[in-house]
Amino acid sequence: MVLSFGHRFPTAIKQIKRCNVLVIGSTGAGKSTLISSMLNFPISDSVTNSISNPPYQKPGLPIAIYDTPGLENNKKQQDRVKDQIAKFIKQQKYKEPEDQIHAIWYCVNSQVTRETLIDRRWISSIAKELPVIAVITRASGVEKSWLEPFLRGISEIKKVIPVMAVREKTPHYDIKPYGLDSLLFGTEHLLEEIAKKAILNAMKSKADKSFGLCIDGCAKVLTARLLPVPMMQTPLVATLQSWMLADISKTFGYNFDGKLLSELCAVIGTTGIEVELAQILNNLPGVNYDNIQTVHDVLSQFGVMLNGMTDALPFKDQLIDLLPGLDNFNPVSGFPIFRCIAAVTTALCTGFLALAYIEAMKIYKQAEYEGEPLPDIKETLKYLVQQWMEAIKIGFGIGSIPAFAN
Structure with a gap:
């Protein structure tokens, strides 16, 4: 039997490169037989003690299959295997789209x-x-x-697909293999959903790491x-902001030159x-400014105001x-706020710059993952900063924002 996969959804398969499937089930459920028949090469029927990594693959078929230990009747063993599977899924979740687990x-x-x-x-x-696809x-x-x-x-189960992986002959019936193509077809029809989720997972991971760099x-x-x-103060602040954007860029997989990074840092000043x-x-x-208000007092109230927006x-x-x-x-x-309000203001502006840049990087990275033309990163950042400024000025009742300088 010649099996095919991915041809109906070429864009999605291009985005994730291959579909990674985790096969789970009780001991004796036929997991190894299914994988062996699907990929047309022998796999040991001995007890699997750990998740097969690297996964099983077949040249020309853009699907990778991970075998897992079977769930036995022993509750302690079941809990151990379930924990192992959950940890593996979580471990892979925020890697690059092609390295995540995509389906069960x-x-x-x-x-x-x-x-x-x-x-x-x-x-x-x-x-x-x-x-999850249930395979009978x-x-x-x-x-x-x-x-x-x-x-x-x-x-919660997406599809239920009966399969006979190898010919089975008894005194009562003789059933030839069937259902493998239906299983691939059913999995293939999840590819667009899979690709979208994998891209979002990867970008969330990069954004979360970048937030630490922002702080x-x-x-x-x-x-x-x-x-x-x-x-x-001024040249050192500019250098530190540039280094911060450089580190965020590297988290998303990019190395922009110093000139562009300086231009990106300058975007915040144009607002x-x-x-x-x-x-x-x-x-x-x-905040009662007749008394000595600390940085803590002011930042706490600023947070309350933001939370209510x-x-x-x-x-x-x-x-x-x-x-x-x-x-x-x-x-x-x-510290009393009057002694360091300028320093706190600059630090907050740096945070706004970083958060807007992380959002710009997500847009930029998503375009790359989806094979779309890459946007102008500087213009994207300008738009996001302006959008944020419009919202916060309205929220604080300050009025309209001046246009960006060219």
Whole structure:
């Protein structure tokens, strides 16, 4: 039998390069036989003690199959294997799209006679992470009495596909192999969903790592801005911001030259955000500036104001999460705000720049993953910063924002 995969969805398969499938099921469910028949080469029937890594592959078939230890009747062993599978899925989840696990083939032997032998709760929990296809192995027709309808009744399962992986001949029947092409066809029709989710997972991982760089960059800028030598502050801040954007770029897989990074850092200055932000910090509702207000007081109230603003505010949650990083910066948190409001303002502007840049990188990276033309990164960043400024100025009742300088 000549099997094919991916031809109906060439764009999706190009984005993930191959579809990675994890095969799970009870001991004796026919996992190894299924894989061996699918890829047309022998696989040992001995007990699998760990997840096969690297996976099994066949030249010309863009699908990779991971075998897993079988679930035995022993609850302790079952829990150990389930934990191993969950950790593996999580470990792969935020890697590059081609390295993630994309789908599950859950093998159930057609001879199963009781519902209690099917761990419905576990399968439903896995289906929250990955699309699950139930594969009824050794399907001789007996499964139609109850097993197939039962599996189809589990809403989290995407498809139920009966398969006879190898010819089975008994005194009562002689069934030739069938269903492998249907299994590939059913999996193939999930490719667009799979590719979209894999790209989102990869970008989330890169954005999460970049957020740590954002907090670190803000703290360093805050330190530089408090230096007792004013003439050193501006060039050092510019250098630190450029290094921060360079590190974020590398997290997304890019090495932009210093000239472009400097131009990207300058984008924030074209908005007038630093002046407006200083005004906001100096006039926060709920802060009594007749008393000595600390950086902690002002940042806390700024966070309250942000939290109460519309969810339409771009990267609102990240902005709120950024504030504790500055608030917990011990050399500054207890300072009177009038002594370091300029330093805090610059640090917050650095955070806004970084968060907008992370969003720009996500747009840029998604275009690369999807094979689309790469956008102009500088123009994308400008748009995102302007969008954020419009939203926050409206939220704080400051009015309209001036246009960007050319």
